[in-house]
Structures are given as C-alpha cells and as structure tokens.
Amino acid sequence: xxxxxxxxxxxxxxxxxxxxxxxxxxxxxxxxxxxxxxxxxxxxxxxxxxxxxxxxxxxxxxxxxxxxxxxxxxxxxxxxxxxxxxxxxxxxxxxxxxxxxxxxxxxxxxxxxxxxxxxxxxxxxxx
Amino acid sequence: xxxxxxxxxxxxxxxxxxxxxxxxxxxxxxxxxxxxxxxxxxxxxxxxxxxxxxxxxxxxxxxxxxxxxxxxxxxxxxxxxxxxxxxxxxxxxxxxxxxxxxxxxxxxxxxxxxxxxxxxxxxxxxx
Numbered sequence: 001x002x003x004x005x006x007x008x009x010x011x012x013x014x015x016x017x018x019x020x021x022x023x024x025x026x027x028x029x030x031x032x033x034x035x036x037x038x039x040x041x042x043x044x045x046x047x048x049x050x051x052x053x054x055x056x057x058x059x060x061x062x063x064x065x066x067x068x069x070x071x072x073x074x075x076x077x078x079x080x081x082x083x084x085x086x087x088x089x090x091x092x093x094x095x096x097x098x099x100x101x102x103x104x105x106x107x108x109x110x111x112x113x114x115x116x117x118x119x120x121x122x123x124x125x126x127x
Numbered sequence: 128x129x130x131x132x133x134x135x136x137x138x139x140x141x142x143x144x145x146x147x148x149x150x151x152x153x154x155x156x157x158x159x160x161x162x163x164x165x166x167x168x169x170x171x172x173x174x175x176x177x178x179x180x181x182x183x184x185x186x187x188x189x190x191x192x193x194x195x196x197x198x199x200x201x202x203x204x205x206x207x208x209x210x211x212x213x214x215x216x217x218x219x220x221x222x223x224x225x226x227x228x229x230x231x232x233x234x235x236x237x238x239x240x241x242x243x244x245x246x247x248x249x250x251x252x253x254x
Contacts, residue, residue: 004201037251038251039251039252039254040249040253041243041247041249041253042247043249044248045251049248070225072202072204072206072225073199073201074131074199074200074201075199077199079199079223079225081225081237081239094239096206096208096223096239098197098199098206098208098223110208110253112222112223112239112241112253113239114240119168120168120169121165121168121176122166122168122170124164124172126239127166127237
C-alpha cells in the first residue's frame with residue numbers, strides 16, 4: 001500500500017505543479033521517467049509536447065485551474081477524476097487521467113475529457 | 128485483495144450483461160444495490176433510467192458493443208477504461224466509468240466520455 005500512496009502523491013504533485021503552479025518544466029524534471037508515452041490524441045510522445053501544451057493553455061487562460069476530486073490507484077496505475085476550469089466562472093471540463101508509473105516515475109498517460117453540461121438529469125454533479 | 132477482484136468481476140458482469148448481452152434488467156437484478164446514485168448528466172438516479180437508456184441505445188444501434196480495456200480498483204471504487212462502438216465500423220467513444228460498491232453491489236456511478244478522433248498526434252491509440 002505504501003507504493004500506491006507514493007504514486008498518488010507523485011501524480012498529484014505532477015498535475016498540480018504543471019497546471020496550477022504553471023511550472024511544467026519543474027513537474028517533468030521532478031516526476032517523469034525516461035519516457036512519456038502519450039495516449040491523448042492531441043499530444044505527441046515525450047515531455048516537450050506536454051510542456052508546450054501547458055504553456056499554451058495557461059497563456060490562453062491565465063486563470064486555468066485543475067482540481068482533483070478523487071484518485072484510485074492499483075498496481076502501477078493511478079487514476080485521477082477531476083475538473084479543469086479555464087476561469088473561475090467556467091463550468092469546466094470533466095477529466096479522467098490515468099498514469100502508469102515505473103520506479104515511482106510517470107512514464108505513460110491516458111485521458112478522457114468531457115465538457116460539463118449546463119443542465120443535468122440529476123442533482124449529483126458529474127463528480 | 129479478494130474484495131477488489133470480486134468488485135471488478137461484478138462491474139465487468141454488470142456492464143457486459145447490460146450492453147453486450149442486451150439484458151439490463153438482469154444486470155440490475157444481479158449486481159445493483161438498494162440505490163443507484165447517478166452522476167452521468169443525462170441519466171436520472173435509479174435503475175429504471177439505466178434500463179431505459181440501454182434499451183434505447185441498443186434499439187438505435189443493434190450492433191452496439193462495449194469493450195473494457197483495463198480496470199483499476201481501490202477501496203470501494205472500480206474504474207473501467209474502454210471503448211463503446213455503435214457498430215463494428217465505428218471509431219468509437221472512449222469511456223471511463225467509475226463505480227462505487229457497497230457489500231459487493233453497485234450503488235453509484237460516474238463517467239466521462241469522449242469520441243475517438245479520426246487522427247491523432249501519436250500512434251498509441253487512446254487506449
């Protein structure tokens with residue numbers, strides 16, 4: 001169980017340092033392994049594409065924020081479920097990110113993204 | 128660990144029996160608990176909305192299929208990451224579903240859905 005908690009802390013630190021603190025280079029240097037296999041269809045493999053994306057995204061939306069609502073870890077995988085907002089007024093985008101770690105470092109990433117709709121058939125929120 | 132494996136088997140059986148076998152009533156009877164808290168913004172709480180949705184969806188797309196690519200379980204949560212296809216030719220929709228279980232029965236559900244795009248910046252697929 002210690003590894004699962006350590007992996008979750010690593011993923012949270014990587015994600016929040018990059019997007020909320022605007023330091024993707026620091027996040028990559030601290031938490032990425034020797035490769036970064038990317039399954040987000042808009043991103044190329046490797047850390048450079050990630051760094052470039054975060055810089056562009058925060059440039060477009062200086063109030064960008066990510067909030068992790070829950071994390072689920074098993075084996076070498078960590079799942080985050082949360083919301084990305086381009087501003088405090090943004091309804092946001094629901095996001096699940098899945099990270100694979102080797103020796104405590106992030107080496108692979110998948111995600112699924114869906115805009116939060118204005119109305120819903122239940123009162124429970126997407127989170 | 129036995130509970131995690133049992134919970135994963137329950138979620139897989141629920142999902143595949145409803146969508147692939149077209150038996151949402153059976154899936155609900157076998158695997159749902161005394162409530163079904165729904166976070167999918169298009170669905171109301173309770174099993175009836177789920178049964179109705181599956182029936183409508185398979186009515187529209189008789190070749191509908193779901194394929195679970197990976198599962199991640201921790202505590203009372205089970206995550207599935209997979210693809211929903213409306214026909215064998217469909218590129219599909221990437222889906223993450225998160226289920227919470229109580230006493231081995233499903234009682235709460237979240238999901239995030241994203242169409243698989245025609246092209247991608249990497250060769251790794253969304254899975």
